[in-house]
Amino acid sequence: MTRKITKICCIGAGYVGGPTMSVIAKKCPEITVTVVDINQERIDQWNDSDLSKLPIYEPGLREIVQETRGKNLFFSTDVDKGIEEAEMIFISVNTPTKTYGKGKGQAADLKYVELCARNIAKIAKTDKIVVEKSTLPVRTAAAIKSILDNSGNGVNFEILSNPEFLAEGTAINDLFHADRVLIGGDDTPSGQEAKDSLSSIYEHWLPKERILQTNVWSSELSKLVANAFLAQRVSSINSISALCEKTDANIEEVSKAIGYDSRIGPKFLNASVGFGGSCFQKDILNLVYIARSFGLQEVADYWEQVIILNDYQKSRFVDHMITTLYNTVAGKKIVIYGWAFKKDTNDTRESAAIYVVDALLEENAEITVYDPQVSENKIYADLDYLDTRSPEENRKLLTVTDEPVKAAMEAHAIAILTEWDEFKNLDWQDIYKSMLKPAFVFDGRRLLNKETMDGIGFKYYKIGQK
Numbered sequence: 510m511t512r513k514i515t516k517i518c519c520i521g522a523g524y525v526g527g528p529t530m531s532v533i534a535k536k537c538p539e540i541t542v543t544v545v546d547i548n549q550e551r552i553d554q555w556n557d558s559d560l561s562k563l564p565i566y567e568p569g570l571r572e573i574v575q576e577t578r579g580k581n582l583f584f585s586t587d588v589d590k591g592i593e594e595a596e597m598i599f600i601s602v603n604t605p606t607k608t609y610g611k612g613k614g615q616a617a618d619l620k621y622v623e624l625c626a627r628n629i630a631k632i633a634k635t636d637k638i639v640v641e642k643s644t645l646p647v648r649t650a651a652a653i654k655s656i657l658d659n660s661g662n663g664v665n666f667e668i669l670s671n672p673e674f675l676a677e678g679t680a681i682n683d684l685f686h687a688d689r690v691l692i693g694g695d696d697t698p699s700g701q702e703a704k705d706s707l708s709s710i711y712e713h714w715l716p717k718e719r720i721l722q723t724n725v726w727s728s729e730l731s732k733l734v735a736n737a738f739l740a741q742r743v744s745s746i747n748s749i750s751a752l753c754e755k756t757d758a759n760i761e762e763v764s765k766a767i768g769y770d771s772r773i774g775p776k777f778l779n780a781s782v783g784f785g786g787s788c789f790q791k792d793i794l795n796l797v798y799i800a801r802s803f804g805l806q807e808v809a810d811y812w813e814q815v816i817i818l819n820d821y822q823k824s825r826f827v828d829h830m831i832t833t834l835y836n837t838v839a840g841k842k843i844v845i846y847g848w849a850f851k852k853d854t855n856d857t858r859e860s861a862a863i864y865v866v867d868a869l870l871e872e873n874a875e876i877t878v879y880d881p882q883v884s885e886n887k888i889y890a891d892l893d894y895l896d897t898r899s900p901e902e903n904r905k906l907l908t909v910t911d912e913p914v915k916a917a918m919e920a921h922a923i924a925i926l927t928e929w930d931e932f933k934n935l936d937w938q939d940i941y942k943s944m945l946k947p948a949f950v951f952d953g954r955r956l957l958n959k960e961t962m963d964g965i966g967f968k969y970y971k972i973g974q975k
């Protein structure tokens with residue numbers, strides 16, 4: 510029999526917890542959903558009556574929060590109360606790459622997940638279904654189970670793995686129309702009941718055949734592998750973009766030509782300045798670490814190459830800029846269009862822009878940045894985090910603007926690093942007129958039309974094209 514869930518708690522009000530729970534609240538009006546987080550500022554933003562202050566920019570999210578918040582969707586810092594009252598608890602906290610100790614630079618840091626498990630163990634007085642929503646290394650569920658089973662409160666915990674596949678910028682659409690939902694759990698009667706309970710939530714809006722039930726380990730591993738395959742496609746096409754630039758081949762034509770093969774498919778074949786985001790690199794590093802820890806050196810080396818190629822793509826872009834700008838950018842004004850790791854998000858984690866700009870600053874360029882959704886504070890924080898130079902120097906060499914056209918005045922070059930739609934509609938004639946000549950544009954997103962840009966008079970470089 511499937512247990513009917515009426516109260517859910519989600520620990521972690523981030524890019525996954527916020528949108529995922531908002532959609533569950535919208536689609537399941539009879540379920541009360543409480544999202545808890547230890548970050549007071551984040552929770553205040555989620556509760557702000559001014560919806561433009563939500564901590565996450567995601568198309569369609571504001572409307573859902575407006576509709577459900579205060580009805581069956583709640584945001585709170587009272588983690589203990591959230592745990593105590595819920596029948597089902599999602600763990601959706603961050604799992605960054607470890608920056609210390611064993612596995613430093615590769616393994617996932619599970620300290621936040623473990624803290625959640627210990628907290629649940631301490632607080633829970635009734636049976637709970639605990640759902641791993643965070644992306645976790647294979648066999649983490651066993652660690653969570655061990656902590657929970659030793660809680661001493663005598664309650665039963667069922668652990669499920671339910672990785673999330675949404676992409677930022679399209680999160681709401683991805684959740685509404687998920688290709689599949691993966692639910693991993695035990696094959697015991699209580700494990701099956703827990704899987705069916707979670708399944709029944711998704712069945713409010715998704716066809717049953719898209720909800721796949723597996724064992725826990727397959728579910729955990731599938732998440733890492735899905736991200737590794739997606740990132741591998743980007744690195745593969747980026748590697749060919751370098752070859753196109755040396756020949757008369759055009760990466761767009763090559764992508765189209767191979768994408769027409771139904772076995773290859775057209776998606777995720779856009780050459781770029783390199784993939785970013787909080788997960789691709791982290792999850793591949795994690796996969797590499799796991800493979801190596803099982804002695805599978807060749808497997809580890811194979812996947813590591815995806816990241817090596819991505820780093821190469823970013824540095825190749827910077828090298829090309831410097832060479833084109835007569836081998837020096839020192840004292841030259843370079844305007845950066847786009848800081849987010851992709852369009853339609855304010856997330857900047859691992860964004861290619863951070864590394865491109867850091868390298869240009871090392872060459873003493875003067876940088877001005879425009880991004881429609883990323884704040885000045887965030888841009889400086891990203892650079893300061895790299896610790897390449899002092900915060901004072903970063904603020905001296907880089908300015909942030911909200912006027913992209915005006916910023917181009919007397920600039921030597923513009924680099925497009927995020928594919929925001931609005932960049933297509935800028936007045937490029939005006940921009941050209943106000944720049945120093947020759948006026949260079951380096952398009953790391955293949956956003957603009959080469960003929961038009963050449964026609965205006967720009968020296969226009971489009972990644973993957975001679």
Ligand SMILES: NC(=O)C1=CN([C@@H]2O[C@H](COP(=O)(O)OP(=O)(O)OC[C@H]3O[C@@H](n4cnc5c(N)ncnc54)[C@H](O)[C@@H]3O)[C@@H](O)[C@H]2O)C=CC1
Nearest residue numbers: 521522523524525546547548601602603604621643644673
């Ligand atoms: N960002 C994305 O698009 C996707 C992320 N994922 C995975 O989902 C997980 C979460 O990622 P994001 O939402 O991006 O992270 P995030 O950093 O945006 O949010 C995590 C939140 O958890 C909170 N938190 C940490 N420890 C806590 C604790 N002990 N108690 C209460 N709150 C706590 C933090 O304050 C933070 O607000 C990660 O494992 C990630 O790999 C999976 C699919 C997509």
Ligand SMILES: O=C(O)[C@H]1O[C@H](OP(=O)(O)OP(=O)(O)OC[C@H]2O[C@@H](n3ccc(=O)[nH]c3=O)[C@H](O)[C@@H]2O)[C@H](O)[C@@H](O)[C@@H]1O
Nearest residue numbers: 673674675676677743777778779781784785786788850851
């Ligand atoms: O686990 C995660 O965090 C998520 O990671 C990715 O989602 P996300 O990183 O939000 O965004 P993507 O659309 O995958 O883009 C990742 C990066 O690759 C770049 N990219 C993507 C596609 C492409 O063809 N070319 C390309 O350069 C994007 O610009 C971006 O920098 C996956 O697509 C999601 O399925 C997954 O849930």
